[in-house]
Amino acid sequence: MSLVDQRRSTRQISVGNVKIGSMAQVSVQSMTNTQTQDVVATVNQILALEKAGCEIIRVAVPDMEAAQAIEKIKQQITIPIIADIHFDFRLALASATAGADALRINPGNIGEAKKIKAVVDCAKKHGIPIRIGVNAGSLEQEIEQRLGTTPQAMVESAVRNIKILEDLDFHDIKVSLKASDVSRTVSAYRLLAPRTDVPFHIGVTEAGGLYAGITKSAIGIGMLLAQGLGDTLRVSLTRDPVEEVRTGYEILRALGIRSRGPELISCPTCGRCKIDLFKIAEQVEKALLERSSRIKVAIMGCVVNGPGEAKEADIGIAGGDGKGILFKKGKVIRKIDQDELVDQLLSEIDKMIKNSEKFNGKKE
Template sequence: MSKKVKIANLIIGGGEKIAIQSMSTFKIAQVDKAVEECLRLKDAGLDIMRYSVTDEQDAKAFALVKRKVDIPLVADIHFDYKLALASIDGGADKIRINPGNIGSEEKVSQVAQALKSAKIPVRVGSNSGSIEKEFLQKYGRNEVALGESALKKVSQLEKYGVNDIVISVKSSDVRLAVKAYEYVASKTDYPLHLGVTEAGREYHGTIKNAIGIGSLLLKGIGDTLRVSLSADPMREVIAGKAILSALDLAGDSVKIIACPTCGRCAWDCMGFAEKVEKRVEFIKKPLKIAVMGCVVNGPGEASDADLGVAGGKDGCVIFVKGKIVKKVAEKDLEKEFFEEIDRCLQ
């Protein structure tokens, strides 16, 4: 099991709930927008938000956003150690940086000292495009090179007494990412941040991430995740939640099962499933809802659902644990069924 690392009030690793992370598409210095976005995404299930820090204004904005937002905020810095120091000073709850990009040992040491004084963690890692030359030459472009590249960055910080570390080894190649995470998990007990990077637009990107992140989580590997998508960060959060929910790792969330429909379906089952999905999207309670295509097979096939609906040409039935409790006309279904959902959630 990985060790626990504290980020503000959130503990990751050591068997804690898998944290969902996203990254803002704009600057944190736009404080009002940042606050609004964080609150919106938090409602959808976001646990940690990350921002690119490109100047001093960004670095100073963390404290301002934190006054109104109570999820951990991460500063993502590429090269400038001064921006790392300024972000730590500015109230970032964690930084994401690669010591190899910072420069001299003196600069790495300064960042390490600042991390220890502020008692905040750091994420380091590598991705398949930034594997260190020495490992590329030694191992080729494979999981060992990717993993060793990340572990080298870990040791660069450990040398200065930094131990609150999270590691990532991302790749846009799903197989390579999975193997690299497995490799790193076999070498260290630091928590791992999972992701398949540059995964693409929402549909394909979600599939790639679900396969990569999902197969690792099934093996007990991974403590935080980001579903990187070329889409609104809200879609990343929803996809992350869906992956965790599919593996029963989401904590409290509403699960929807819906039949694919077939020739026996005589009502707008798919349209209604979509409405139910939207209705419960942000609800954090344990509830399993079924939307089924026909009255003959639906209640039986979904008998493990807490609440369900099945339709037919003469109307719809609402059932609880497979037992029919009410019959309603399709035109009244939305009102009646949503009332039942509310009752279950009370």
């Protein structure tokens, strides 16, 4: 059951083969943290992100070498790539020429009107959209002096920059309004929503490390999605970007919007637990990352309540004292030596996935 209000109606755009807007599903994207000019490292990271379910990838383009590297990167990946541009309009032109599927710019820091027009003309020529990236930390000086770094200032910047592009007869636009705290981010999107039909890319920027970042992102992105706001999302973490994708899907799953891959449930442990549940849960969670079939997997600490409490799970294990059990839909299937619990669970999961794909005739 979805917890989401009616989805905001927007225009629809395309980033490569990914449709974005209210008629398309909310897509999950991330950003590489490699040096873009290091093609091998960047491609390897993107391929790992693809396996985790990343649907759009953004790369930093700080110089011409990075812009030109996009051509070689594109040849080795399957998901669309967005070039992240700041200040130098020539990098946007070079990135589009190299095959970028979209450009992320802040027109306010690109410079004079003729430079912005050059970027827009180039995007038109190559048939790619532009994401206007408004960040509370880098607003136009005039706006910040007048309104500070408030949600109102962010919205004014966004409206101004959307108008710049639309006055040039360019409409393949999406916009992001990011701050490092939840309240300003959510308020800004709420204020902008009734003023434009441009799709929203949502997220909380500079959210922090794993715990702070996940907490801020889950609350901020979750609040927006629950109100029907958001067409693409990125969870910003100071971690491996695979964790961003993983968290993004968990947010969507929790709201009943999208479900990708197995869902893992596990008990919080108590004095009855006689196995290293933390380690086992981590091993299983890591192993399930690249599996896309939607099944529910339970990791329970003891056999006393395990199968009963997790009877809605498709499959699970519960620990004991030297031995554990494997169960399906709450029914015990067999006892297993403790050191074989993970291997046998994963083996059974793969059998379930294979049978499901055979029955459905395709992968889920």
